[in-house]
Amino acid sequence: MTEAMQLLIGTRKGAWIFRSDAARARWRIEGPLFLGQIINHFRVDPRDGRTMLMAATTGHLGPTILRSTDGGKSWTEAKRPPAFPKGDKLGRAVNHSFWLEPGHADEPGVWWAGTSPPGLFRSADGGESWESVAGLNEHPMVAEWLPPDGGTPDGAILNQVVLDPRDARHIYLATCSAGVLESLDQGGSWTPLNKNVRCDFLPDPYPEFGQDSHFIALAPADPDRLWQQNHCGIYRLDRPGEVWDRVGEAMPKEVGDIGFTVVPHVRDRESAYVFPMDGTEVWPRVSPGGRPAVYRTRDGGASWERKDSGFPAQQGWFTVKRQAFCGDACDPMGLYLGTTGGEVWMSDDEGESFRQVAAHLPEIYSVTAAPAP
């Protein structure tokens, strides 16, 4: 069954909210919100359905967190945004918050943030004030794991905070320079989780850390199943195992298995979706061959099928960034993606077909889907 959805869209020039009817057929657009602000991530708290946070900055100004507690009707600024301690021995200062994660269901009001340069921050008051998580930010290995000047062209990033829905103490991080890190004590201590994940840009192609983990996701139907879209391929890991399997080897060779993100199916642990990009030569990071497509596996990554109905058949040079591909919990599951060309596309039939919902937005950084209030 389907229900009215809202898409929270963060762009390089502000934010928009798209709200649908119950069939997800028609969409009403609200915005722009904070026109001109760089919105890296825009989330709603699933625990109350009303609290919304945006990770905001501008070209000139320092970063902040924008908060709404009434579903986006009114907004205020966090009293104390994420910031490293004064006198930080690495001299770090938050350039921007990149990832916002509502905390565990058992911890109302808790949020997590990942920043650039890489840092982990926690709020216990719904995003109003943030504390540096010393267990990571002061870790003895932090300069090696998360060098502030390392990483991607847009700066070194703590890409993602992922929580185990069964255990508030169990946290995964996806990072641009230490791959995946895991904590079993809610951020007090961390261990790399990168066995068999390739680094084709380092002398040792399978180091303990050094990987660029673009995105990880726990299968909602089985949180022991992790999917990873890495800089060097698509991987799967079934816990308590520790050795990743490069399931992207089964992708068509002419497409490859490079991309920014992966979306597990909401009910089927064997199914997941990726949006491949061209990772050859100088890394164009656009749809291979100018033919955009989602690829879907229904067998845990053993095989992948191309799903491109509705997308341009040629000259479609889409780039879909880390936070700009997501699904909903409806049946059939909806899929949503935003492009750096300002287009929003959706599927209401689990990837069998896609249609354009919007065009002409600024460069899209994030798309998240949640039930509409």
Place this chain on the structure above:
Amino acid sequence: MIRVLIPSQLTAYTDGVTRVPAAGATVDEVLKDLDARFPGIRFRVVDEQDRVRRHMRIFVGLEETRAVSRPLSDGDELLIFGALSGG
């Protein structure tokens, strides 16, 4: 009293006002005085290590400073600008 010029990027904090008086014997004290009245404004100009942000510029009269410890005298004018190119 220090006269402060607020750039357009920050007038959302000052309710649109571009010139405000402030008190303080250093740039930092003036920014903290502003922050007490316009919460959040300082962090968007100066980072947590007290560095003026890359694309912000602060002048005392005609003289640019990157040091928030720069002393000020009563009657000085503190000018804050946003300086960014590109799209």
